[in-house]
Amino acid sequence: MHNGTRHPAATPQSPASAPPPLAPAAAHYIGVVSALLLICLGAIGIRDGLAAAGAIRGPSWTRAAVDWFDGQSAHGWMVPVGALLAILGLVLVGAALSPRRRTALPVQATTSVYLDVSDTAKLAAAAARIVPGVTKATASATRRTVTVSVRTTGPEVTKDAVAAAVRTALQPLTSIPRISVRTQVERP
Numbered sequence: 001m002h003n004g005t006r007h008p009a010a011t012p013q014s015p016a017s018a019p020p021p022l023a024p025a026a027a028h029y030i031g032v033v034s035a036l037l038l039i040c041l042g043a044i045g046i047r048d049g050l051a052a053a054g055a056i057r058g059p060s061w062t063r064a065a066v067d068w069f070d071g072q073s074a075h076g077w078m079v080p081v082g083a084l085l086a087i088l089g090l091v092l093v094g095a096a097l098s099p100r101r102r103t104a105l106p107v108q109a110t111t112s113v114y115l116d117v118s119d120t121a122k123l124a125a126a127a128a129r130i131v132p133g134v135t136k137a138t139a140s141a142t143r144r145t146v147t148v149s150v151r152t153t154g155p156e157v158t159k160d161a162v163a164a165a166v167r168t169a170l171q172p173l174t175s176i177p178r179i180s181v182r183t184q185v186e187r188p
Contacts, residue, residue, distance in 0.1 A: 018112035021104040026095035105143060106174045115173065117141050124148050124179075127169030133157035135186055139166075141177065146170070149182045159183055 048062045104114035115123070121141035128137035128148045136151040150162055159181040170176050 020102050020106065021114055021116070022100040023103050025100050026098050027092075030092060030095055102143060105177070107172050108174050109172075117143060120146060120170065120173075120177070123169050124166045127165045128162050128181075131157060131162050131165050134162065137162075143177070145178045145180060147180045147182070149184070151184050151186050154185055157183065 044061055047056070048060045050056045051058050051060055104116045105120055107113040107115050118141070121139040124141065124146045125137045125139040125148065128134055128139065128150050131150075133153045134150045134157060135153060137148060139146060139148045141147070146166065148162060148166055150157070162181045162183070163179045166179050166181075167176060170179075
């Protein structure tokens with residue numbers, strides 16, 4: 001039904017931002033190790049089931065372990081082992097609750113674009129290499145700092161010139177990391 005009023009023209013909305021890339025959770029690795037241990041326990045259970053069915057010969061490993069635990073009484077070593085296991089449990093809970101670390105830096109764009117931290121280092125090294133007088137450049141990066149090491153032909157290549165080139169290359173990032181430059185003059 002049309003009542004004579006005009007609806008405003010549809011405007012494209014900006015897309016929802018994507019979540020930043022994150023490293024696997026610490027609990028991920030613990031889960032893999034736990035799964036492998038459970039697979040081993042399952043293999044022992046299958047082996048004991050085959051031994052009980054008479055398919056293979058040998059004593060039951062599960063029964064031997066249960067008998068060993070059943071025959072134990074209080075010993076002095078049990079208290080420190082129990083304390084270590086309690087601390088291990090707290091560490092595992094902490095790992096499960098720890099937040100995942102970000103692995104990339106956001107780039108200024110209309111959609112969600114991220115640059116991996118290792119790629120940030122590669123970009124910084126490439127920018128440093130184009131500075132006149134730089135013969136070799138390497139870089140390492142974290143989310144907050146980029147460290148560039150350069151070899152130069154002489155003292156006329158300044159840290160400021162290299163830092164300016166790196167800063168220009170990293171300009172598309174939403175926040176430019178702190179740039180640290182180390183120079184070394186090559187000996188002929």
